[in-house]
Amino acid sequence: MDRLAERARKWAAPFARREDQATIALSLLVGALAGLVVVAFILLTGRMAARMYPPGSSPWRSILIPVAGAVISGYLLYRYFPDARGSGIPQAKYALFLHNGYISLKTVFGKFLCCSISLASGIALGREGPSVQIGAGITSVLGRRFGLTTNQVKSILPAGCSAALAAAFNTPIAAVLFSLEEILGDMHAPVLGSVVISSATSWMVLHLILGDEPLFHVPAYQLVSPSEFGIYAILGLVGGLGSVAFVKLLLNLRIWFRRLPKSSVWLQPAAGGLTVGLLALAAPEVMGVGYDFVERVLSGGVAFKVVALLAVLKIIATATSYSSGNAGGIFGPTLFMGAMMGGSVGSVAHALFPASTAGAGAYALVGMGAAFAGTVRTPLTSVIMIFEMTRDYSIIVPLMIANLVSFVVSYQFQRQPIYEALALQEGVYLPSREEAQEGLERHQVGDIVRRDMPPLPPELDVASAKRTLEEAQLNAWPVANGGQLSGLLTALALHSKMEPLPVVVRDVVNPSQPFPYVHLDDSLAVALERMGAAGVDLLPVVSRADLRLWLGTITLADVLKAYGVNVSA
Amino acid sequence: MTLPAGKEAAPPRAFPVQGFAVIIFFVLIGLYSADRFLANLQRRELDVEGRRLYAAGQKLLADGQADQAVDALIRARALDRSNRTYAIALASAQMAAKQTDAARGTLTEILQQDSNYAPANLLMARIMAGEQRFKEADSYYHRAIYGLWPANQSQERLDARLEVADMLAAHGGSYELLSEALLLQNTSGNDPAILKRVAALLMKAGSPDRAAAVYQSLLRLTPKDVDAYLGLARAHMLTGDYRAAHLALVKAFVHNPNDVALRREMGLAGKLMSLDPTSRYLSSAEKLRRSSTILSLVCDDISACLATKSAPLDVRQALDDAHQMLGEKIRGIPTNEMAEARLSMAERLWANRALVCASAPDPSDPAVLLLKKINQ
Numbered sequence: 001m002d003r004l005a006e007r008a009r010k011w012a013a014p015f016a017r018r019e020d021q022a023t024i025a026l027s028l029l030v031g032a033l034a035g036l037v038v039v040a041f042i043l044l045t046g047r048m049a050a051r052m053y054p055p056g057s058s059p060w061r062s063i064l065i066p067v068a069g070a071v072i073s074g075y076l077l078y079r080y081f082p083d084a085r086g087s088g089i090p091q092a093k094y095a096l097f098l099h100n101g102y103i104s105l106k107t108v109f110g111k112f113l114c115c116s117i118s119l120a121s122g123i124a125l126g127r128e129g130p131s132v133q134i135g136a137g138i139t140s141v142l143g144r145r146f147g148l149t150t151n152q153v154k155s156i157l158p159a160g161c162s163a164a165l166a167a168a169f170n171t172p173i174a175a176v177l178f179s180l181e182e183i184l185g186d187m188h189a190p191v192l193g194s195v196v197i198s199s200a201t202s203w204m205v206l207h208l209i210l211g212d213e214p215l216f217h218v219p220a221y222q223l224v225s226p227s228e229f230g231i232y233a234i235l236g237l238v239g240g241l242g243s244v245a246f247v248k249l250l251l252n253l254r255i256w257f258r259r260l261p262k263s264s265v266w267l268q269p270a271a272g273g274l275t276v277g278l279l280a281l282a283a284p285e286v287m288g289v290g291y292d293f294v295e296r297v298l299s300g301g302v303a304f305k306v307v308a309l310l311a312v313l314k315i316i317a318t319a320t321s322y323s324s325g326n327a328g329g330i331f332g333p334t335l336f337m338g339a340m341m342g343g344s345v346g347s348v349a350h351a352l353f354p355a356s357t358a359g360a361g362a363y364a365l366v367g368m369g370a371a372f373a374g375t376v377r378t379p380l381t382s383v384i385m386i387f388e389m390t391r392d393y394s395i396i397v398p399l400m401i402a403n404l405v406s407f408v409v410s411y412q413f414q415r416q417p418i419y420e421a422l423a424l425q426e427g428v429y430l431p432s433r434e435e436a437q438e439g440l441e442r443h444q445v446g447d448i449v450r451r452d453m454p455p456l457p458p459e460l461d462v463a464s465a466k467r468t469l470e471e472a473q474l475n476a477w478p479v480a481n482g483g484q485l486s487g488l489l490t491a492l493a494l495h496s497k498m499e500p501l502p503v504v505v506r507d508v509v510n511p512s513q514p515f516p517y518v519h520l521d522d523s524l525a526v527a528l529e530r531m532g533a534a535g536v537d538l539l540p541v542v543s544r545a546d547l548r549l550w551l552g553t554i555t556l557a558d559v560l561k562a563y564g565v566n567v568s569a
Numbered sequence: 570m571t572l573p574a575g576k577e578a579a580p581p582r583a584f585p586v587q588g589f590a591v592i593i594f595f596v597l598i599g600l601y602s603a604d605r606f607l608a609n610l611q612r613r614e615l616d617v618e619g620r621r622l623y624a625a626g627q628k629l630l631a632d633g634q635a636d637q638a639v640d641a642l643i644r645a646r647a648l649d650r651s652n653r654t655y656a657i658a659l660a661s662a663q664m665a666a667k668q669t670d671a672a673r674g675t676l677t678e679i680l681q682q683d684s685n686y687a688p689a690n691l692l693m694a695r696i697m698a699g700e701q702r703f704k705e706a707d708s709y710y711h712r713a714i715y716g717l718w719p720a721n722q723s724q725e726r727l728d729a730r731l732e733v734a735d736m737l738a739a740h741g742g743s744y745e746l747l748s749e750a751l752l753l754q755n756t757s758g759n760d761p762a763i764l765k766r767v768a769a770l771l772m773k774a775g776s777p778d779r780a781a782a783v784y785q786s787l788l789r790l791t792p793k794d795v796d797a798y799l800g801l802a803r804a805h806m807l808t809g810d811y812r813a814a815h816l817a818l819v820k821a822f823v824h825n826p827n828d829v830a831l832r833r834e835m836g837l838a839g840k841l842m843s844l845d846p847t848s849r850y851l852s853s854a855e856k857l858r859r860s861s862t863i864l865s866l867v868c869d870d871i872s873a874c875l876a877t878k879s880a881p882l883d884v885r886q887a888l889d890d891a892h893q894m895l896g897e898k899i900r901g902i903p904t905n906e907m908a909e910a911r912l913s914m915a916e917r918l919w920a921n922r923a924l925v926c927a928s929a930p931d932p933s934d935p936a937v938l939l940l941k942k943i944n945q
Contacts, residue, residue, distance in 0.1 A: 029593065032597060033593070033596070033597065033600070036597065036600035036601060036604055037600060039604045039608075040600060040603055040604050040607060043604065043607035043608060043610075043611055044607060046611060047607060047610060047611060047614070050614060055618065055621065142593070145589050146586060146589070147586065209601075209604045209605060209608050210608055213650065217647075217650055217678075219674050219677075219678060220677070220681075292644075292647055295647055296643060296647070299643075299671070299674065300670070300671060300674065301668060301670075301671045359670065
C-alpha cells in the first residue's frame, strides 16, 4: 500500500507543481463524477415516475401522488435539507458569491433525494437546475477534500455547473455558455478551460451510458420564406409576454407563500402538488418535465387548442409548484412553455399562410429559445442551446430575432431576470450582469488618467528629479523626450545608483530597458496588479499603437480613490 | 429560506489525499455500475412499453381508427427511435389518417439515416404517387425495389415492382411500363396470379404478342383458366390473329358455356375473321367483298356523325366518292387492286373521322380493329 501511495505521489508530483495541470485533472474528475451522478439522477427519476404512473392507471393517481410526493419532499427539505429547496441555480450562485464556494455533501444528497421524489411524483418542475446545484456541490466537496484554497474552490465551481448541465440537457456548448453567462455573469471569465473540459467529460459520460440519443429528436428545420422573419418577431413578442406572465406569477405567489406561518413551510409544497394534480385531470401533459410531449410538438401535428391550453396550464403549474417550495428547477418548464407558445403561434401562422410558413414544429423550436431568453435572460445561451439541438445553421437568424424581441419585451415589464429576482426575495444581492458590465466599464484607466503630471526630461539634473518625487510623495515618475518615453524613474534607482554618480536623469533611466505601463482601456485591477509587481505608486499610460507614446499618468492614490478608498484618511 | 450569514468554506484540512483518491475511484466505479444498471432497466422497460404501444397501434389501424393509431405509434417510436418497424408503422398510420406531411417527415427522417431502406422508400413512393408526382414516385419505387428489405426480400421487391407497374399503367408512359412488365416476367416465376397481372400489363404497354406468350405459359400451368383464355383471345385480336383469338374463345367457352360476355367476344372474333381482307389464300373476289364491307362500315360510321355535325367539304367529297365506289358495278374479274382501292378509301375516310365525329370510336368496333391491323 505504501508503495502504491509512493507511486501515486510520484505520478501526482508534476500536478502539484503545476497548478494548471491540477485544475485540468480536477476538471476531468468533476466532469466524470458530476456526469455520473446527474445521469443517475435522470434515470432514477424517470424509472420512479414510470412506476408511479403505469400505463392505464386511474386518474386519482394524478392528484394523490403529486400531493404525497410534495409532502414527503417538503418535510425532508424542512427538517433535514433546507439548503436543497428551490431550483438550484440561485443556490449555486449563492455558494459562489456568498459562501466562498461552499456547498455541503448533505445538501448535494438532499437535492438528489428530494428532487427525485418531487419530480418522479409529477411536480411540474425541471431537473436541470437541481443538476446544476448537485454538480456545483460535488465540485465544492471535491475541491475542499483535495485541499484547494477558497479561491481555487470558487474558481472550479462553474466547472461542476457546466458538467451537470451538459449531462442533464445534452448540450455541452450551451452548458459552458450558461455557466459563464448566468452562473458567473462574465463571458470573459478565466475559468473557461476547466468549464469546457468538465462539460465535455460529462457529456462523454452521458453518451457512454445512454448512447448517442439527443434529448429531442427534432425534424429538419425549414425556413420557407423570408416573410417568416416577421412571424418569428411576433413569436418573440408572445414569448416575451409569456415569460413575463410566468415570472410575475411565480414571484407574486412566492411572496404570498412566504407570508404564511413558518410552521406550515413543510406542508406548503402540497399546494403545488394539488394544483398540478387538478390541472393534470384536464391535461396530463402538464405533469413532470414533459420533454416527451415537447418532442411531439416539435414534430408538429399537435392541435392549436392543445398547445395553447398547455402553455397556460404549465405556467400556472410550474409557478405554483416552485413558489410553494417544491424542489425542482424552472429551466426545463421554461422550454416546455416556449415550445407550447411557439407551437400555438406556428399553428395559427400555418393555418393563415400555409404556402409561406413552415409547420408548427419549427416555431415550437424557436419558441423554446424565445421563452428561455425572456425568462432567464441569457440570450447567447438560448441561441446556442437551440442551435445545438438542431445542428442547423438556418435556424440561427429566426432564433436571434425571436430571442431579441422576447428579451427586450420581457425586460420592459420585468427588469430582473428570474434567478436574480428570486435571490432578491431571499434578501441576497447577487452581482447582476449589468452591474458587472458597468463595473468593468467604470473602473478603467482612462477614467482617472492625469495629464497634469508631465514626464521629466532626460536632461533634468538628479537633484531636481529627487525633489519632484519628494514633493509629489511618489516613488516613480515617467521620463520622456519630446513625448517619447524613455522609461520610469524610480526613487529606488535614484538612490541606489552610485557609480558613476548620476548627474542627470538620463544617467539613471536606461531607454533600452522595459518599464511598467498601462493602457487607457486597461482595468484598474490591471493597473493595481502592475504597480504591485513593479513596486511603484505611479504608472505611465501609453498608446496601444506605440508603447513609447506617453498619454498620461495614473497614481496609486487615484486608483484607490476610484475604488472608494480614502487615502488621506 | 434564511441564508446562513457569511458561510465560509472550511479551511483546507490535513487530509489523506491518496486515501480520498481511492475512495473517489471506488465511487466512480460504483456510480458507473449503478448508471449502467439503471440504463439497462430503462431500456428493458421502454422496450416492453414500446412493444405494447406498437401492438395497440397496429390493432387500432386494423380497426380503422387511424388517428388513435398514430398517437399510440408516436409514443412507441418516442420510446425507441432506432426501431424502424415502429417508424414505418407510424408512417403507414399517418398516411391512413391523411396526415401526409407528418408521414413525409417520419419517412424523411428514416431515409436521412439510411436512404437504402426499402420500406420507407416504398411508402414515400406511395405519397408521391398520391400527390400525382409520378416521376418522383417512380424514383422512390425503384429505390424500394433495389433497396434493402428487413425480411422476405424477393417477394417484397416483386410486390413493389408490381405496384410501380400498376402506377405506370395508370399514369405513365408505355416504354417504362413495358420495361417493368418485362422485368416482372423474368422475376415472377410460375405464380399464375403474377403471370396474369404481367400479361395484362404487357397488353397495356402495347405489347400484345408478348402478352399472348405469357397467357400461353399461364395456360400450360392452369389449362382451365377462362380468364387466361379470354386474355389470350384479346391479345390475339390486337395482333390481328383473329383465328387464334376465336380458337381461344372457343376453349374458354367450353369451360364456361354460360358466359354471355364470352359469347359476345366469340361473335366479334367470328365477324373479324369473316371481314379480315389480309387473310391468306383469299381469292381476289373475296378480298374485294371484304374490302367493300369495311368501306361500307366506315361510310356508315361517318354518315352517322354527319347527321349531327357539319363537315368540311373535302370530307363530304370523300364520302361521296366512297359511296360512288361502293355503288359501281364490277365489270370483269375482280382484282386485288380494286380491293386495295376500297381499303385506301376506307383509311382516308377514317383518318378524317375526328373532324366530323365528336365521340371516339368503340375500340371493339370491327372497323377499328381491322383498320388498325391493315395499318400495321
